[in-house]
Every structure is written in structure tokens, then in C-alpha cells.
Amino acid sequence: MKNKNAGFNTKLVHSGKLENSLGSITVPIYQTSTFSFNNVQHGADCFSGKDDGYIYTRLGNPTINALEETIAELENGFGGIATSSGMGAINSIYMALLGQGAHLVSTASIYGPSRNVIEKHYSRFGVEAAFVNTTDPDNVKQSIKSNTRMILVETPANPTMQITDIRKIAEIAHKHGIPLVVDNTFSSPYLQNPLDLGADVVFHSITKFINGHADVVGGVIITKEKDLYKQIRDMMVNIGCNMDPHQAYLVHRGIKTLSIRIEKAQKSAAKIAHWLEEHPLVKLVKYPGLRSHPQHELAKKQMRGSGTMISFELKGGFDAGKVLMDNVELVILAVSLGGIETLIEHPASMTHSGISREEKLKIGISDGLVRLSIGIENVEDLIDDLSQALDKIS
Numbered sequence: 290m291k292n293k294n295a296g297f298n299t300k301l302v303h304s305g306k307l308e309n310s311l312g313s314i315t316v317p318i319y320q321t322s323t324f325s326f327n328n329v330q331h332g333a334d335c336f337s338g339k340d341d342g343y344i345y346t347r348l349g350n351p352t353i354n355a356l357e358e359t360i361a362e363l364e365n366g367f368g369g370i371a372t373s374s375g376m377g378a379i380n381s382i383y384m385a386l387l388g389q390g391a392h393l394v395s396t397a398s399i400y401g402p403s404r405n406v407i408e409k410h411y412s413r414f415g416v417e418a419a420f421v422n423t424t425d426p427d428n429v430k431q432s433i434k435s436n437t438r439m440i441l442v443e444t445p446a447n448p449t450m451q452i453t454d455i456r457k458i459a460e461i462a463h464k465h466g467i468p469l470v471v472d473n474t475f476s477s478p479y480l481q482n483p484l485d486l487g488a489d490v491v492f493h494s495i496t497k498f499i500n501g502h503a504d505v506v507g508g509v510i511i512t513k514e515k516d517l518y519k520q521i522r523d524m525m526v527n528i529g530c531n532m533d534p535h536q537a538y539l540v541h542r543g544i545k546t547l548s549i550r551i552e553k554a555q556k557s558a559a560k561i562a563h564w565l566e567e568h569p570l571v572k573l574v575k576y577p578g579l580r581s582h583p584q585h586e587l588a589k590k591q592m593r594g595s596g597t598m599i600s601f602e603l604k605g606g607f608d609a610g611k612v613l614m615d616n617v618e619l620v621i622l623a624v625s626l627g628g629i630e631t632l633i634e635h636p637a638s639m640t641h642s643g644i645s646r647e648e649k650l651k652i653g654i655s656d657g658l659v660r661l662s663i664g665i666e667n668v669e670d671l672i673d674d675l676s677q678a679l680d681k682i683s
């Protein structure tokens with residue numbers, strides 16, 4: 290938007306406006322695959338098409354570009370690249386930055402498929418990876434090799450809620466000339482801006498907080514500089530994991546309430562985290578807003594709030610967790626997160642089932658771990674529901 294000093298909420302509501310002759314205050318849906326040329330241009334590169342304007346929706350589309358511009362402004366980046374899904378975003382980044390025989394250093398407990406695709410598929414092209422506990426920057430430093438081409442951090446990590454110091458990892462990465470990529474899905478741009486802390490690339494599963502209404506799958510990549518933007522955009526359009534105009538329109542609709550949704554859910558999450566910590570059947574609670582969280586101080590410094598995600602373990606382990614998850618009535622048993630409705634899930638068998646049990650235990654995903662994504666319902670109703678389900682544990 291024109292006023293670069295506008296506040297976050299103003300940007301949410303007013304960024305990415307499209308000039309349109311009818312004065313529509315929402316972004317129109319340009320549901321078209323292709324755009325007409327005024328005339329044939331026969332220049333030095335006669336296949337480059339138009340100088341200005343749109344050519345073909347996989348390469349760019351006004352409805353999608355308006356969303357990319359909005360999110361780039363929220364993340365203080367050079368530009369945004371919208372993708373068909375969060376996995377489309379991470380794979381565009383992997384394909385752009387890694388190559389045959391390249392090495393990746395990453396947070397061990399990242400989103401399951403982000404890790405799985407490296408170990409199962411990129412490994413066939415000779416890509417190697419060190420998945421380490423990035424809460425200790427020394428682990429990252431010691432893992433860097435001459436062929437390391439990318440450092441990937443997810444913070445807070447999924448579902449361990451471990452927090453990584455983005456500034457410290459950025460320093461290490463840049464000393465070695467390696468780009469730092471941050472998966473910011475768990476925080477959203479409202480709670481954390483990794484590019485301001487030194488990261489080079491940030492990405493989101495738009496499916497989660499940014500869209501926020503559990504009705505769209507999507508992703509977005511934001512880079513700090515033009516060169517990486519061009520490199521990753523070129524890869525994305527060639528892979529063809531672009532967003533669709535109608536998908537982009539729905540996200541425009543969802544994103545406008547990002548901050549009020551998170552504010553409301555975050556208040557409830559803090560209440561529920563404290564309530565769980567006091568509950569006699571609960572063994573431990575992982576929530577950055579709790580004093581008991583090992584990186585509580587770092588979270589306060591790096592994030593503008595503690596978020597809406599809670600992981601916890603019951604004293605009765607998996608069996609007790611299963612009783613809880615099978616008996617909630619209001620809370621929904623489902624994967625995904627960051628929507629307006631509260632979801633509960635079992636990481637070991639659901640989101641992280643692709644990782645071996647041995648590795649899961651090593652990185653802190655025990656069989657008994659339960660993950661909650663708090664929504665915007667009345668907090669008393671959520672506590673009542675969790676409470677009645679916990680009472681079923683004998």
C-alpha cells in the first residue's frame with residue numbers, strides 16, 4: 290500500500306488493493322487462464338511476450354499478485370510467491386536452492402512431510418540432510434559442510450513447540466554464505482517476522498492462520514531480496530504449483546481478520562495451557578507462554594505473543610491421550626491448525642506418522658503427545674469439553 294508506515298491491521302485490511310474501474314472494494318477474481326496480447330512483439334527475445342501486464346495465470350494473475358503483495362508487506366519482504374499449498378512452497382524452495390549432492394541443515398522436528406520428502410525423495414538425487422535440534426545454535430554450526438546450500442528452521446517447531454533463535458542462526462548461516470529459510474506457519478506474520486531477524490526466505494502454509502477458515506489449502510514464499518525472489522519464482526512457475534485465482538480470493542477474505550482471530554485464540558490458549566498444567570492427569574505442557582517452557586524468554590523476545598498451539602502429555606501416556614481424543618465433543622479430532630475451530634490431534638500417528646518411531650522419540654514426539662490448535666470459541670466451553678473428556682480416563 291502507499292503508506293509504508295501503516296500499522297499491521299491497516300495493512301491487513303487495505304494492502305493489495307487492485308485498481309478497478311467499478312470501485313469494487315474487495316479484490317475481483319480474475320478467473321482466467323490467459324490474457325490477450327495487444328500485438329505481436331518481435332524483440333531480441335521474441336518469446337518473452339508482453340513487456341507489461343499479464344500473460345498466463347501460472348506466471349502471474351492480478352488476484353494472486355494482490356495477495357502476494359499483501360503478505361510481502363506483512364513480512365517486510367521484497368516480494369511474495371503464492372503456491373498451491375505449503376508443500377508447494379517448501380518444494381519450490383528446495384528445488385531452487387538445493388542441487389545434486391547438496392546438503393541441508395534443518396530443525397529435526399519440522400512439519401513431517403517437509404522432512405519426509407527430503408529423506409524419501411530428494412535423497413534419490415543425492416541430497417543429504419542433517420536434522421538437528423536447532424534450539425542449540427552449536428548443533429547447526431557443527432553440521433555445516435562444504436556442500437551445505439540451505440539452512441531450514443521451523444520455530445516454534447511442530448509439535449514440540451521448541452523455539453529456535455532466528456538471529457543467531459542467521460549469523461551462522463551468513464558467515465558461511467548460506468541462505469536461511471524459516472517456516473513461519475506456526476506464528477503467522479502477526480506474531481513473528483523472520484526476515485526482520487535476519488532470515489533470507491520465509492514461507493507459510495496459508496492453509497493455517499493466514500486463511501484461517503479451514504476452507505483453503507495454499508502456501509506463500511516471501512524473500513528479503515530480489516535475486517532469491519526471481520530464482521524461487523522461476524522454479525515455482527516451472528514446477529507449476531501456482532495458486533488459483535479463486536483460492537487467492539478466499540485467502541484475501543480470510544487474511545483481513547488474521548490479527549483479531551489470533552488475539553482471541555491466543556488469550557484462550559494461554560488460559561487452557563495454564564489450566565492443563567494444573568490438571569492432575571497432565572504430565573507436561575509445551576506452550577511458549579508458560580514459564581516452564583525451556584525457551585520462554587527467547588519466545589518473549591522473538592515473538593509478539595505465545596500463539597495458539599499447545600502440546601501436552603498425559604500421565605497415562607498414549608492410552609489416556611486416546612481416551613481424551615476419542616471423547617471430545619466440541620473440539621474436533623483432525624490434523625491442520627490455525628483455523629477458527631479448535632482441533633486436537635495425535636502427532637505420532639497423524640501429522641508425523643511418516644517418521645520412524647525411533648526418530649520421533651529422539652526429537653521429542655512421544656507416543657503420548659497430544660497437540661491442540663485453539664480456535665475462537667468461548668474458552669469456558671473448550672475447557673468444559675476437555676474436562677469432560679479427561680474425566681473419562683479411568
Ligand SMILES: *Cc1c(COP(=O)(O)O)cnc(C)c1O
Pocket residue numbers: 374375376377400403443447472474475493494495496497506507508
Ligand atoms: C501444514 C504445514 C505445512 C504444509 O502445508 P500444506 O498447506 O498442508 O501443504 C508446512 N509447514 C507447517 C508448519 C505446517 O503446519
